[in-house]
Amino acid sequence: MKKLWGGRFTKSAEEWVDEFGASISFDKELVLEDIEGSMAHVAMLSKTGIITEDEAEKIKTGLQQLKGKAAKDELAYSVKLEDIHLNLESHLTELTGPVGGKLHTARSRNDQVATDMHLYLRKQVKLIVELIQEMQEELVTQAEKNVETIMPGYTHLQRAQPISFGHHLMAYFWMLERDKERFSESLKRINLSPLGAGALAGTTFPIDREYTAELLGFEGIYENSLDAVSDRDFILEFLSSSSILMMHLSRLSEEFILWSSQEFQFIELDDSFATGSSIMPQKKNPDMAELIRGKTGRVYGNLMGLLTVLKGLPLAYNKDMQEDKEGMFDTVKTVTGSLKIFAGMIRTMKVKTEQMEKATKNDFSNATELADYLSDKGIPFREAHEIVGKLVLVCVQKGCFLGDLPLEEFKNAHSLFEEDIYQVLDPYTAVKRRNSAGGTGFKQVSIAIEKAKESLGATEVCK
Secondary structure, eight states: OOOTTGGGOSSOOOHHHHHHHOOHHHHGGGHHHHHHHHHHHHHHHHHTTSSOHHHHHHHHHHHHHHHHHHHTTOOOOOGGGOSHHHHHHHHHHHHHGGGGGGGGTTOOHHHHHHHHHHHHHHHHHHHHHHHHHHHHHHHHHHHHHTTTOEEEEEETTEEEEEEEHHHHHHHHHHHHHHHHHHHHHHHHHHSEEOTTOTTTTOOSSOOOHHHHHHHTTOSEEOSOHHHHHHOOHHHHHHHHHHHHHHHHHHHHHHHHHHHTSTTTOSEEOOGGGOBOOSSOTTOOBOHHHHHHHHHHHHHHHHHHHHHHHHTTOOSSOOGGGGGGHHHHHHHHHHHHHHHHHHHHHHHHOEEOHHHHHHHHHSSSTTHHHHHHHHHHTTOOHHHHHHHHHHHHHHHHHHTOOGGGSOHHHHHHHOTTOOTTHHHHHOHHHHHHTOOSTTSSSHHHHHHHHHHHHHHHHHOOOOO
């Protein structure tokens, strides 16, 4: 098969070399975007008189036919034709004859592929924003059901202070809110048109770049043709935002894995998000959460891979940049899949409220309440801290907890302890009293949930 660019060549590459250099195995993912960009380009060529209206109509008709076939996955692709652009051009000329070759007037594959990726990422980022919002909605729903569900809060994975389970879930809501903002804000840089930049230097044809940008729904054009074809910042930014999002999902995955274990028994994941063992009949493994935790690494790898590809490239286009797509496609698939799985896991999980509450009564996570109690009575906090520390030591030596100590033991530690100390030590009371802004107090958690609902209602998910 003759290469569409083969005019100056006297020798063809061997088949295995063609396969190594071709990108059609993965950039066929851009088929609809490539056709969309071509439709805008041919409309502009006609408007500016670069080709006739009759020629434009023939090309548009051919492109529409290809779009229909692509939507039904009926297009055949050849490695010999290297990429999605040359494959589609070959199909087009088969349908329209030589006039199909005029479609490539005043453009290069360099600005063509960049346009395709801008169109692709714009669509995918909008989808990701929608999926983040759906996961947030599930978090809010569960948090609202569990405002007064008490659980141990942890630092260093050691029990620290009792908190509301709803409060814990809402922490992830606000992480996702920042993720959603990052993706939404990146659309400003994604939504620029490189079309018309040519190979690197623009073109001698009287094109109208603003017109094609308008037809494709872009907010503007790249102001420099070199930058237009060599920029992959928008993909790096997408991979960076995706890495941060996956880090958040991985942290929640880790918590779900711990909470669903026999040691914690705080939640039970629905059977549809767990698997069994081929040898141990009793097992119920949190495989989906584990997979999301594991897949986070591949998204990080995609970011580092593209950063490394780009770090030493001179302007403008280099074949190295063919490596920009597979990681992008893989990240889209990983992120969208992870968000869908997580929304389902949160919606269907069973919260074991009694087990959570029980865990808060068999530890020293209420020790801070004693220190605050003494501080409220005028004892310097450092002194109060030491007094309570000694009481904890007494408990450790006796094999009991603070609530088990008789009042006399508290009085021996300091005369300011009164009978009400047992109410203060109650985990429910401890959580309820923490009403500083953003705290775990029930009132504050309810306020946070209402703010979250307002935020969700105010979010204009891009269409």
